[in-house]
Amino acid sequence: MSNELLADTWQDYELIDSGNGERLERWSECIVRRPDPQVLWAPANKKLWKQAKARYLRSNTGGGHWEGLENYPRQWKINWHDLTFLIKPTDFKHMGLFPEQAANWLWCANKIKAAKRPIRVLNLFAYTGGATVSAVSAGAEVCHVDAAKGMVNWAKENLKESNLGNRKARFITDDVLKFVQREKRRESFYDAIIMDPPSYGRGSNGETWKIEKNLYPLIKACKEILTQKPLFFLINGYTAGLAPRVLQNLLDIELKSFKGIATSGEIGIPHSQRDLILPCGVFGRWESQ
Numbered sequence: 001m002s003n004e005l006l007a008d009t010w011q012d013y014e015l016i017d018s019g020n021g022e023r024l025e026r027w028s029e030c031i032v033r034r035p036d037p038q039v040l041w042a043p044a045n046k047k048l049w050k051q052a053k054a055r056y057l058r059s060n061t062g063g064g065h066w067e068g069l070e071n072y073p074r075q076w077k078i079n080w081h082d083l084t085f086l087i088k089p090t091d092f093k094h095m096g097l098f099p100e101q102a103a104n105w106l107w108c109a110n111k112i113k114a115a116k117r118p119i120r121v122l123n124l125f126a127y128t129g130g131a132t133v134s135a136v137s138a139g140a141e142v143c144h145v146d147a148a149k150g151m152v153n154w155a156k157e158n159l160k161e162s163n164l165g166n167r168k169a170r171f172i173t174d175d176v177l178k179f180v181q182r183e184k185r186r187e188s189f190y191d192a193i194i195m196d197p198p199s200y201g202r203g204s205n206g207e208t209w210k211i212e213k214n215l216y217p218l219i220k221a222c223k224e225i226l227t228q229k230p231l232f233f234l235i236n237g238y239t240a241g242l243a244p245r246v247l248q249n250l251l252d253i254e255l256k257s258f259k260g261i262a263t264s265g266e267i268g269i270p271h272s273q274r275d276l277i278l279p280c281g282v283f284g285r286w287e288s289q
Contacts, residue, residue, distance in 0.1 A: 003265040005103035005283065012078045013099045015269045016051075018278055019043030024052060027087050027095060028079075030072045032056070034093050035064070036278070044274040056093040064093060077161065080105075083133050084161040086154065096128050096154060100267045100280035101196075104234060105134035108194065111232050111287065112138040115191075119231055122183075122222070124176040124195040129155025131194050132169065133162050140192070141168035147202065149173045175207045177214070180221045189227045196236040211242070216250060223254050230258055231288055236267075238281040247284025255286050262286040 014026040018039045025032055033055040043049060053071035058064040066089055075088040080102055088096045112119050112135060119140040123132050126144040128151055135142050136159065146152050152173050159165055172179060176195070183189075197218070201209040222233070233255060235247045248264035255262070264284040268277040 003263065004277070005107070005265060005267045006277065007100045007102040007267065007269050007280075009102060009106060010080060010099060012080065014272050015099075015278060017044050017048050017271060017273050018276070023278070024049055028076055030054070030076060030087075032072075032089070032095075034095075038279055041276075044271075044276075048273060054089070056089075063091075065091070082162070083137060085128070085130065085133070085158050086161060088154075097130055098127075098238065098280070100269050101130050101236065103267055104194075104236060104283060105131055107285075108192070108232065108234065109134050109138035112140045112192070115231055119191045120189070120227075121192045121194065122180075122190040122225070124180075124193070124218075124222075125197050125201075126155060126194075127151050127196065129158045131196075133158050133164065135192075135194075136164050136167045136169050137162065143170045143172065143190070145172045145174055145176055145179050147173065147175055147207075175205065177218050177221060178207075180218065180225060184221070184224045189225050191227050191229075192231045192233070193222050193226070194234045194236075195222075196238065198238075199241055219250050219254050226258075229288065230255075230260075233286040235284045236281060237283065242282065244282040244284060247282065251284050251286040258286075258288065260286050260288045 012028045017024040019042045021039050023034050023036045031051045033052045035058055054068040056064055056066050075086055078085050078087050085097050121135045121140045121142045123144050126132055126146045132142050132144045132155055144155055152171050156171055197211055199211045244264035248262045251262040266279055267281050267283055268279050270277055
C-alpha cells in the first residue's frame, strides 16, 4: 500500500514558493532561500523572492555558503503545536530541522497516545530530535541515538525548549548498529523504532555507513530488540535514493512474524502561494494490528 503524507499542520514554517532549484521558506519571522535539487520548475511569483534576506549559495567546487545571515539572529525558535525547536542555519544549508517530518511526528505521536500503555521508543540517526521531542511529548520513553555529538546536544536543547526536560529521555552519541547490538546483549527492548538513515555517513569512531550495504543488517538487528508486541517501525528516507516500496519490502520481510501491516509512500510539503506539493523524501512504516 502506497500513499502520500503532507506536512500541512505548520504555522511557524511556510514553503512560500519554489523554482529554479531553490526553495523560498519562512521560518518563524525569517525568510530564506535554499537550494533543492528536486525543484526543476520556475517560480510562481518572482516578486515574492525579494522577501528573503538570507540565501545559501552552492560553490562550483563543492559545498557552499550563506549570504545575508547577518540580517537574522544567530539562532531563533520555531513552534509546532506545543513544541519548540531551535533553528540555527548550518554550513551545509540545513536549518536544524526538516519540516516535512512533522507528518511523521504526528503519526508517531498519535500511535503512542492510542496505545494506552507505556511505550519505549528507539530513535536512530536521530539528528536534532524532532521525532524524539514529539514522542516524549506523547508520553513515550525515548532513547535518542546519533553519531554526531553536536546534534545530540542540540536535541537536548530542543527537549528543554519544549519544557520536557523532566521526561524520560536518554541521549546517546554512538554508531547506531553497535548500539543496537549492545542493547540486545543487555536485553533492552523497545516497542517502537524510528530511523532516518543517510545514504552515506560515518559513525562516532569513524565507522562507514552505506545505505545499500548497511540498512538491511540494521533492520535485522533492530528486530531482535523489539518487544513481543511492537507498536510501530518507521524508516524515513530523505537522501536515501530508494523507492518507497524498497523500505516497505524490507519491513514486510523482517517483521512478518509480528501481526501488522507495512505501508510506504512519499512525504511532501504544500506551497502556500501555489497549488504544488514539494516532494521531500520517502517513508516505509510498519504498524501493529
